Amino acid sequence: xxxxxxxGLKVAENLGAEYVEGRFQSDVHETLVLKNGVPExxxxxxxxxxxxxxxxxxxxxxxxxxxxxxxSVKEAAEKAFxxxxxxxxxxxxxxxxxxxxxxxxxxxxxxxxxxxDIDLESKFKTLIxxxxxxxxxxxxxxxxxxxxxxxxxxxxxxxxxxxxxxADVHSTTPKIALNAFLTAYHPQKxxxxxxxxxxxxxxxxxxxxxxxHELLRSEASILxxxxxxxxxxxxxxxxxxxxxxxxxxxxxxxxxxxxxxxxILGREAAQxxxxxxxxxxxxxxxxxxxxxxxxxxxxxxxxxxxxxDDEGVRARKRVLVKEGVINEFLHNRETARRFGVSxxxxxxxxxxxxxxxxxxxNTYLEPGDYSLEELLxxxxxxxxxxKFMEWNIDDRRFNQRYVGxxxxxxxxxxLKELVKNPALEVTTVGLWSAxxxxxKDLEFQAAYCGKGDPMQGIPVWTGGPxxxxxxxxxx
Amino acid sequence: xxxxxxxxxxVDKGVEKGATDVAAAVVNCExxxxxxxxxxxxxxxxxxxxxxxxxxxMKNRRAAISISDLNEKSLIEAVERAIKTAKITPPADVYAxxxxxxxxxxxxLLAPSSVSLDPSLLTGYVxxxxxxxxxxxxxKVAGSLTxxxxxxxxxxxxxxxxxQTSSALEVSVRAFTSDVASGHSVSVARNEKDFNPRxxxxxxxxxxxxxxxxAPGEPGTYRALLGPLVFADLVNQVGVLSxxxxxxxxxxxxxxxxxxxxxxxxxxxxxxxxxxxxxxxxAFDDEGLPTRRNVIVEKGVLKTYLHNTTTAKKxxxxxxxxxxxxxxxxxxxxxxxxxRPYETLLSEIDHGIYVTNDWYLRYQNYRSGDFSTIPRDGxxxxxxxxxxxxIRELRISDNMIRVFSNIIDLSRxxxxxxxxxxxxxxxxxxxxxxxxxxxxxxI
Numbered sequence: 001x002x003x004x005x006x007x008g009l010k011v012a013e014n015l016g017a018e019y020v021e022g023r024f025q026s027d028v029h030e031t032l033v034l035k036n037g038v039p040e041x042x043x044x045x046x047x048x049x050x051x052x053x054x055x056x057x058x059x060x061x062x063x064x065x066x067x068x069x070x071x072s073v074k075e076a077a078e079k080a081f082x083x084x085x086x087x088x089x090x091x092x093x094x095x096x097x098x099x100x101x102x103x104x105x106x107x108x109x110x111x112x113x114x115x116x117d118i119d120l121e122s123k124f125k126t127l128i129x130x131x132x133x134x135x136x137x138x139x140x141x142x143x144x145x146x147x148x149x150x151x152x153x154x155x156x157x158x159x160x161x162x163x164x165x166x167a168d169v170h171s172t173t174p175k176i177a178l179n180a181f182l183t184a185y186h187p188q189k190x191x192x193x194x195x196x197x198x199x200x201x202x203x204x205x206x207x208x209x210x211x212x213h214e215l216l217r218s219e220a221s222i223l224x225x226x227x228x229x230x231x232x233x234x235x236x237x238x239x240x241x242x243x244x245x246x247x248x249x250x251x252x253x254x255x256x257x258x259x260x261x262x263x264i265l266g267r268e269a270a271q272x273x274x275x276x277x278x279x280x281x282x283x284x285x286x287x288x289x290x291x292x293x294x295x296x297x298x299x300x301x302x303x304x305x306x307x308x309d310d311e312g313v314r315a316r317k318r319v320l321v322k323e324g325v326i327n328e329f330l331h332n333r334e335t336a337r338r339f340g341v342s343x344x345x346x347x348x349x350x351x352x353x354x355x356x357x358x359x360x361x362n363t364y365l366e367p368g369d370y371s372l373e374e375l376l377x378x379x380x381x382x383x384x385x386x387k388f389m390e391w392n393i394d395d396r397r398f399n400q401r402y403v404g405x406x407x408x409x410x411x412x413x414x415l416k417e418l419v420k421n422p423a424l425e426v427t428t429v430g431l432w433s434a435x436x437x438x439x440k441d442l443e444f445q446a447a448y449c450g451k452g453d454p455m456q457g458i459p460v461w462t463g464g465p466x467x468x469x470x471x472x473x474x475x
Numbered sequence: 476x477x478x479x480x481x482x483x484x485x486v487d488k489g490v491e492k493g494a495t496d497v498a499a500a501v502v503n504c505e506x507x508x509x510x511x512x513x514x515x516x517x518x519x520x521x522x523x524x525x526x527x528x529x530x531x532x533m534k535n536r537r538a539a540i541s542i543s544d545l546n547e548k549s550l551i552e553a554v555e556r557a558i559k560t561a562k563i564t565p566p567a568d569v570y571a572x573x574x575x576x577x578x579x580x581x582x583x584l585l586a587p588s589s590v591s592l593d594p595s596l597l598t599g600y601v602x603x604x605x606x607x608x609x610x611x612x613x614x615k616v617a618g619s620l621t622x623x624x625x626x627x628x629x630x631x632x633x634x635x636x637x638x639q640t641s642s643a644l645e646v647s648v649r650a651f652t653s654d655v656a657s658g659h660s661v662s663v664a665r666n667e668k669d670f671n672p673r674x675x676x677x678x679x680x681x682x683x684x685x686x687x688x689x690a691p692g693e694p695g696t697y698r699a700l701l702g703p704l705v706f707a708d709l710v711n712q713v714g715v716l717s718x719x720x721x722x723x724x725x726x727x728x729x730x731x732x733x734x735x736x737x738x739x740x741x742x743x744x745x746x747x748x749x750x751x752x753x754x755x756x757x758a759f760d761d762e763g764l765p766t767r768r769n770v771i772v773e774k775g776v777l778k779t780y781l782h783n784t785t786t787a788k789k790x791x792x793x794x795x796x797x798x799x800x801x802x803x804x805x806x807x808x809x810x811x812x813x814x815r816p817y818e819t820l821l822s823e824i825d826h827g828i829y830v831t832n833d834w835y836l837r838y839q840n841y842r843s844g845d846f847s848t849i850p851r852d853g854x855x856x857x858x859x860x861x862x863x864x865x866i867r868e869l870r871i872s873d874n875m876i877r878v879f880s881n882i883i884d885l886s887r888x889x890x891x892x893x894x895x896x897x898x899x900x901x902x903x904x905x906x907x908x909x910x911x912x913x914x915x916x917x918i
Contacts, residue, residue: 033801035723035724036723036724038567038568039537039564039565039566039567040537040567040801041537041538041539041564041567041800041801042537042538042539042560042561042564043538043539043540043541044538044539044540044541044556044557044560045540045541045542046541046542046543046544047526047541047542047543048543048544049524049543059516059519060517060518060519061518061519061520061521062518062519062520062521063520063521063522063523064521064522064523064524065523065524066523066524066525066526066543066544067523067525068544072523075523076521076523079521079523080521082594083507083509083519083520083521083594084519086519086594086595086598087509087516087519087594087598087601095517119563120560120563120564121563121565124564124565128565146725147723147724147725147726147842148724148725149724149726181724181726183725183726183842185725185842190843191725191840191842191843192840193725193726193838193839193840193841193842265512265513266512266513266615266617267510267512267517267617268512269512269513269615269617269649269651270512270617270618270619270647270648270649270659270895271619271647271895272895273834273851274654353522353524355518355520389838389839389840390837390838390839390845390846390847391837392835392836392837392847392848392849392870393835393849394835394849394851394868395834395835395849395851396654396655399849399868399870399915399916400916401847401870401872401914403839403847421839421845423872423914425870425914425915425916425917426916426917426918427916427918430916430917430918431918434918453508453510453619453895454508455895471918472917472918473917473918474917475872475914475917
C-alpha cells in the first residue's frame with residue numbers, strides 16, 4: 001500500500017507539484033443496533049482508499065480513489081494536479097505551508113481485548129443485558145422506558161501519511177463507542193429523553209471498564225424520575241453549578257471551535273461559520289482566572305487520540321485559554337504559515353476521501369481544587385445542571401444555549417428537588433467570566449464533531465470538572 | 476468484473492449459501508467540489524468512489540455489509556461474512572421478504588442524467604457565483620460548488636435487476652457585508668439548464684446588504700416570516716422524522732399522530748421522487764420497489780409514515796417505497812404553495828421578524844418536538860408590513876408541532892433547497908408563522 005502512495009507522490013511531483021501528500025486510509029466498522037430490545041441489524045463496513053493532495057503555485061487540489069491499483073492512483077494524482085492548476089489564477093494570497101520537522105514512525109494502539117476475540121453473539125448478549133438493565137432502572141423509579149436504541153460500534157483505522165517534505169507515518173488505532181438513546185414516558189406527565197455517548201481508543205476492555213449495565217440502570221432511573229418528579233425551575237438571577245458533561249460541551253463549542261484558525265481566516269464561512277475571535281485575539285480576556293481550556297490529542301485511550309496528525313506533524317497539548325485569556329489557536333500547516341507560527345498538529349480527515357482540516361481532539365477545562373460539595377455549599381439559591389440534552393451555538397461561537405436534563409434546585413448549599421429543563425442561554429464571554437470556582441471531578445464524554453464540506457464527523461472527547469457560575473438568569 | 480455485474484453475482488452467491496433474501500447495490504460516484512472563501516478558491520477536490528452494499532436475511536436474522544474493495548475475492552468474502560453474521564445475529568421481531576419483482580419503472584425516471592465535470596467549466600460557475608455577489612457591493616463571498624454523477628446498480632433475490640443514474644449541480648453562497656452581516660442562497664439542480672450560480676450569488680448579496688448594521692434583537696413571541704432556507708430546515712425535520720424507524724424508536728414528534736392534525740390546514744407535505752429531473756428524483760428504492768408520490772401531511776393531517784418492507788410489515792401497512800434497508804428515508808420533499816407572493820405575507824406582519832436562514836437545530840425532546848435553532852444571515856425586524864431594520868443574536872426556541880400548527884400562510888414562490896443544513900432536497904415556499912418564540916442570551 002505504501003508503494004502505491006509513494007507512486008502517487010511521484011506522479012504529482014513529476015507534473016510539477018511543489019508539495020504532495022498521499023494518504024492511505026482503511027476504516028473497518030462493526031456496528032450492532034438494538035432497538036427496543038430487538039436486534040435491528042449487524043453491519044460491517046470496510047472503506048479504504050488513497051487520497052492525493054497537491055500544492056501547485058499556491059493552489060490546492062485533492063483527489064481520492066478507492067481503486068487500489070497504479071492506474072487509478074496515477075489518475076487521482078493527475079486529477080488533483082489538474083484541479084489545482086485550473087484555479088491557480090484565482091488565488092490571493094497563495095497557499096503556503098509552514099516548515100515542520102517530520103519523522104518516519106510506525107504506531108499501533110494495541111487493544112487489551114481484541115474485538116475479534118468477542119463473538120457477535122456475546123456482543124449482542126451484552127447489549128440485550130444493558131437494555132434490560134435500563135428498563136429495570138426505570139421501573140425501580142416507578143416509570144417506563146418504552147423506546148430505546150443502543151448502538152455499539154467497534155472500529156479499526158489504519159492510516160499511512162507520506163508527504164514530499166519527509167513525513168512517513170503509519171498508524172493503527174482501534175476505537176469502541178457505545179451510544180444510547182432512551183425515552184422515559186408517563187401517560188399523564190409526558191416524556192423525557194437522554195442521549196448518552198461513551199467512546200475510547202481501545203479494545204473491548206473499555207466495555208468492561210465502563211460498567212454499562214450499572215450506568216444505564218442509573219441513567220434510566222433518573223430519566224424516569226425526571227418525568228415523574230421534576231418541577232419548574234426557579235427564575236431570576238441565581239447561581240448555577242454545571243456538571244462535567246455540560247462543561248465539556250461548552251468547552252468544545254465556545255472555546256475549541258472559535259480557536260480553529262481556518263475559521264478565523266474565513267475558510268469555513270459558508271458552512272460551519274466563522275468565529276468571534278480575530279487573528280490578533282491572542283491575549284484577549286474571555287473568562288475569569290479560573291478558566292484554562294486545553295485540547296490534547298495525546299491522552300492515552302481518549303476518543304480523539306492521535307500522536308501524529310494527517311499532515312504528519314507530531315501532536316502536542318494545546319492550551320487554548322490560559323487563566324481566562326486566549327492563548328493559542330488550533331493550526332494546520334496552511335494556517336500556521338499565515339499566522340507565522342508552527343503547526344500544532346490539528347489537521348485531521350475522517351476518511352480516505354476527505355481533505356484534512358483543522359479539528360479539535362480532546363477539549364476540556366483544566367480541573368481545580370473544589371469538591372462538588374464545596375461548590376454547592378456556598379450557593380444560597382441556585383440550580384445544579386448536571387446533564388443536558390438540547391444545545392446549540394451561533395456560527396460565530398458567541399451565543400449558546402444548554403438546556404438541562406438532570407438538574408436540581410440548590411437551596412442553602414444543599415441539593416433539593418429535580419427541576420425541569422432549565423435553559424442556560426449565555427454569551428461565551430458571559431459564561432466563562434461568571435466562573436468563580438472549578439471542581440476537581442474531571443470527566444470526559446465521547447462525541448462526533450461535525451465540520452467540513454462534505455461533512456466530516458470526527459471522534460472527540462469533551463470534558464471538564466464541575467464549575468460554579470455566579471449571577472445567572474435562566475430561561 | 477464490471478460494476479453492473481456485481482449485484483447479481485452477490486445475490487447468486489448469497490442464495491447459494493443459504494440466504495432467504497439478498498439485495499446488493501453498487502454505487503459508482505464521480506464528484507467534484509470547489510470550495511471558496513474570501514472571494515477566492517480555497518481548494519478543488521475530486522472524488523472517485525465505488526462501493527457495494529449488501530443486505531442479507533436468513534428469515535428474521537439480518538446483516539448489512541458495505542465494502543469498497545470490489546475484486547471477486549473480496550466480494551465472496553463479504554457474502555460469506557454476511558451469511559455468518561446473519562446466522563449468529565439474534566432474530567428480529569419481524570421478517571418481511573424482499574418485494575417480488577420484476578417491476579416496471581417509469582422510463583422518464585430511468586433516462587440517463589449527467590453533468591459536466593470539466594474543471595474549467597466548474598471554475599466558471601464559481602466565478603459567476605462570486606461575481607454575482609461582488610457586483611452587489613459585498614465585502615467577501617464564501618461557499619462551495621458540487622458537481623456529481625452517479626450510477627446505481629441493484630439486484631435482489633426477488634427478481635429485481637435495475638439501474639439508474641443521478642446527477643447534481645449545487646452551489647451554496649454566503650455573502651458578507653461585515654463580520655456580523657451576511658446573506659445566504661443556493662442553486663440546486665439536476666442539470667445545467669436549471670442551474671443559476673450567478674443568481675444565487677446575487678440573492679445572497681441582496682440579503683447581506685439589507686443585513687448591514689444589525690441591532691440586538693429583543694426576545695419575545697412574534698409573527699414571523701421564514702424564508703425558504705430556514706423553512707426547508709424545519710420541513711426536513713417533518714420529512715426525516717416521518718420515517719417509521721424513528722417513530723418506532725420514539726425519536727420523533729410524529730409518534731401516535733397518524734390521522735391527527737400536526738400542522739395548520741395550509742400545510743401539505745409530499746415526498747415525490749417521481750417528478751422527472753428534480754434534485755431527488757429516482758425510479759426505485761433500495762429494495763427495488765418503484766418509487767411513488769407519498770402525501771405525508773395533507774392539509775395539516777399526518778397521513779402516513781415512510782416505510783420500507785420491514786417497517787411496513789411491523790406497522791401493518793404497505794411499503795411506501797422509501798427503503799433504506801434499515802431506515803426509511805424521504806427522497807424529494809415538496810411543500811404545496813400558497814396563493815400570494817411573499818411580499819404580501821411580509822405586509823401582513825404588523826410587528827414581527829423575518830428570518831432568512833438558520834443552523835444548528837437541536838431537540839430537547841424529539842418525542843414532544845421541543846427544539847431550538849439559531850437564525851443566521853439576514854434577520855429583520857418588520858414593522859407595519861415593512862422591513863424596519865436588521866437584527867441579530869436571537870434564537871428560535873419553540874416546539875415543532877406548535878410551529879407547524881401556527882402556519883398562517885405560505886407563499887406562491889418556491890425554491891429548491893439543499894445545503895449543509897438541509898440534507899433532503901426540499902421544494903419550499905416562504906412561511907408566515909404566528910407566535911414564534913425567540914430567546915436570547917441573558918449575559
